Amino acid sequence: MDVRCSDKRIVVSGKYITLLDRFVQDFVRILGQETPYVIVSGFVAILFGRSRGTEDVDVLIPRLTPEDFAHLHRALVKGGFAFLNEEDADGLSEMLERNRPIRIARAGQIIPNIEMKFIKDDVDRLVLKDHLELELPGGDLCISPIDIQIAYNLFLGGRKDIEDALYLWEIFRDDLDTAAMTRALDLFGVRGDEYGIGV
């Protein structure tokens, strides 16, 4: 794997772009013109080669006013996307305000889809602020910092989550800052010793 990491940017050249990658790139091309965003959770590990599929991709955005969300709603619909929830733009905005996720797919399809949420706490704010720019053939993506993603997956604690954490650790262990990794583990109150993560 040829991954070039520098400060807040990761370059993965020559990667085959999957149908899932293309879907996400098309989506964030519109989203990114309207608001900052960050991709979190399982898709981050998949981007770097984890051998599993997923039907949805988690995306965090800052809290938008109903007017700004209506603007984003119009832009996404115009760009060929549709909301799986039945609510109109006002209803979707209310759902987000109540920290409930909404789902967006290409019009006429259900899978794959984006599960989008407003940021809700300091950890979300940190992930959005400290996001990494991932350069891929076909378009850049904003993704969560790898150390925080590893710690968050350990915190979630499911089989798939731990495997994702371990995979990211094995891929990036030589590029991660030890102190930053320790801070991320402390942030979620988790330890990775059992899996050889962060040690």
Place this chain on the structure above:
Amino acid sequence: MELAFDRKMHDDDRLAFVRRYAAWVKGVPNEEWSRQQGALIDSFIGNARNMPLSCREYLERVADRKQSIR
């Protein structure tokens, strides 16, 4: 039914596979690992698109799944 002993062994096997797979990915060009991964993901997405579900049915299914994880 999965016994606790079996589960531990199964988890260890899976984690060992993740380590081996990550080592393989790190050792081959991006074109190679991503093409193999792409075959899996594109096939998964292609099959999922044929699922005869309405949006409402899908959202209910997702909600049920999240409920069962909690």
